[in-house]
Structures are given as structure tokens and as C-alpha cells.
Amino acid sequence: MARRADHSKEELASLVVNTAEELIAEEGIDAFSARSLSRAIGYTAGTLYHHFKDLDDIVTQVNTRTLVGLARAFADGTPSDDPRQMLHNYADAFLGYITLKRNLWNALFEFRRKPDQPVPPWYVEAIASLIRIIAQCFADIRPDLDDKAAHQSGQLVFASIHSVVSLDSSGRLNLIMDRDIGKVVHELVDMHILAYTHRTK
């Protein structure tokens, strides 16, 4: 059997990415493989390689969706006029999203791409846009400081919180502490706000 007409090229491509997303979300990245994916969509493993360069390619597309989803979660966060409160709201949005999509988030950072493979530029851009949103809050807290300071604080708070949340998400935070990740995150946000507030011009 060959050359079936079950799906058009586009249909099959989105079927693959959709199913990959479901599989990773439910079973985790460790249980994900070319064979399990192809079994799930009713095709052979070889077929995947006619529509995608390799498994990296497929996982990258899933990861991109995860990042886009995070951006949407940020946008859907509770609005507030107080930039300090808004930072906490973003933190909640972040935490909520990752809690909901634990396995997908872990896939985003645990997946080992081949050494030479460069990070796709929209990865970087997706993260940069989140950081700009955060930096704006800092800029609102101290309008007398320049944009660079706000941007650096945005990067720092994103890196801090992302790291700690990932540590928790991969089940390793309890190696270090027995506290609730929610409390820790908000404590970190308060610390960054405090430090920024106390900055000298």
C-alpha cells in the first residue's frame, strides 16, 4: 500500500503537530518517539520524514505553539493600573500556564536538539516580547530611570522566575526547598521590585 489519499499535505502536517502536542502533553517528552507518533496517526515512521526534516523539526513546531500560548496567557492576565500589581499578575499568568501545560513546558527546555542546530529566531523573539512587557512595568515604577535599566530588570526577573518555575516543573525544586512554588515566585517578584525601587539613578 502506498500513496493513500486520506489527508492532503497540509492536513497531514497539522495532524502530525496536533498529535505530537497531545502525546507530549499527556505522556511527557520521554514517551514521545517517531514510532509512537506515527502509530498514533496511523502512518509509518518513514512518512514523517517526507513532511518534516526530522523529529527536532516536529518538536520545535510544538514548542513554538507552547511559547505562543504563553504569550496569550500573558495578554489574558488580569489588568491593573499598578505596575507592581501587574508584575504579580504576570507571574500568576506564567505560573498558571506552566502548571496547566507542565509536560509541554518541560519539553521546551528539556528537549536536547543536536549540538549544531541553531535556536529558531522566533523562539528568541517570542521570549523577547514577553520581556518587553515585563520591562514596561519596571519603567512605570520608576519613570526617572532609563529604558535600559527597566529592560535589564525585565530580563533578570524573567530569568529568575523562569528558572525557579522550571526547577519546580521538572520536580527538582524540592531538592532545595519544601516551600510552595507560588509563594516563592511572588517573593521573588517582590524582591525584584524592591531592588528596582531602591536603585540609584
Added chain:
Amino acid sequence: MARRADHSKEELASLVVNTAEELIAEEGIDAFSARSLSRAIGYTAGTLYHHFKDLDDIVTQVNTRTLVGLARAFADGTPSDDPRQMLHNYADAFLGYITLKRNLWNALFEFRRKPDQPVPPWYVEAIASLIRIIAQCFADIRPDLDDKAAHQSGQLVFASIHSVVSLDSSGRLNLIMDRDIGKVVHELVDMHILAYTHRTK
């Protein structure tokens, strides 16, 4: 050929762990395998399983050494009477050690043990002892606060810095920022000190 007398049971065990450590340090955990390890020591892969439960077992022993080495790096850190300065010195010791042993450190946190496998208790204890050392600095900064507060700050600063350094060590920090990890770490330390100094009783 079977039953060679090249090494005693203990000699072979330490040969395995030593060689595993070298291989991981030089090639990274991805290039590490039962076959590459056994090839390096001149035995068959099957032999490994007569002396160790599985590869997890071997990697865990290497990881334990890495953690012990970190504790020694802490102890060898430049002493100082100023607890604030001491925190920065510990941060430098941490950073220096991880820079030196990048691949081993990544192995410690990137290696996926089987789902049910529990974390060995001395892992937790090794980390806990590092945190106690850090917590002491906080206790010295504000002797009026209770030990619990110092301990929590110790955990938090360890988690923060460990996470950010790991992010850098695995080559992902530059997704978020283009700043030097050294500067970032000391900035974080200063933030934690500032926050602790401003704590209400």
C-alpha cells in the same frame, strides 16, 4: 575468555566511576553510554551490570562526586568577616566550580533518571549542607531575625543562583539575555542581601 584477574572488585568499581567521570567531563552526558564506557575500560558492557545495578547507578556515583566537589569549592572559598562579602565569595566559588566542570554539572541536572527512581538521600543532604552555610551568612547580617528567615533566604538564593547558572551552563541563558553570567549572579546576590536587610521583624 572469562574471569580475568586484571582488577579486584573494588579496583574495577573505582575504575568504572573514574572513567565515567572523565568521559562525561570531556564529552558530555550525551556521548556517554554503557558501550562507550566499557570500551574505555577494556571490558564488555555486560560486565558493568555485575558491579552496578544499571547506568543510573554509575551516573549517580559520578554526580555524588560532583556535589562533594562543590562542597569543597565552597569550603575553599575566600574567607571574609563581612557576611555580605562572604555571600559574594560563595557565589564566586559556585560559579568557578561550575565553569570548570560544566559537563559534569549539566549531567547532574540533565540526566533523566527513571520516573520512579527516588533521589538518593545524600544528594539532598549535600545540597542542604550548602544551604546551611549560606543561611549562616544571612543570620550574621541580621542577628535579630530568627533562624527560619535566614534559612529560607538561604534556600531562595541558592535556588535562584543555581537555576540561573544552570541556564547559562546549558547554553540557554542567552535566549533571555546577553549579559555576563558573573555580573548577573552578583546582582542577584546583592538583591537578596538588600531584601533581607529590609525585612521587617
Added chain:
DNA sequence: AAGTCTAATTGAACGTCGTTCAGTTCTGGA
């Protein structure tokens, strides 16, 4: 309508991995 071209799909294959195990050989103790 018949024939040809081409894209899609399969299934077997390659070399890798962790792990197990029957079989073989050697060592230490009785």
C-alpha cells in the same frame, strides 16, 4: 481513454541505545 510521470507511503534495514542471560572460564576454599 490510455499512458506516463511523479509524489506519497511502506517496510525493511542500519547503527545506536540499555539491559539480560546462557555459557564459559577462572579463583578460592575445603
Added chain:
DNA sequence: TCCAGAACTGAACGACGTTCAATTAGACTT
């Protein structure tokens, strides 16, 4: 001296990612 059991090998199992010759069905040409 003999033998139980420990140490070691090499083949095997079922997984993995990936490639590719062979096959087939749809699209295009005449």
C-alpha cells in the same frame, strides 16, 4: 585435588532516529 560460585563474554531483545528502494495512486499529457 576438586568444585561451587564468581567474573566475564558475546549474542540477543526490543527500543530508538533515520534512510531508502520499491510500490502504488493520483495528476497530467496525448
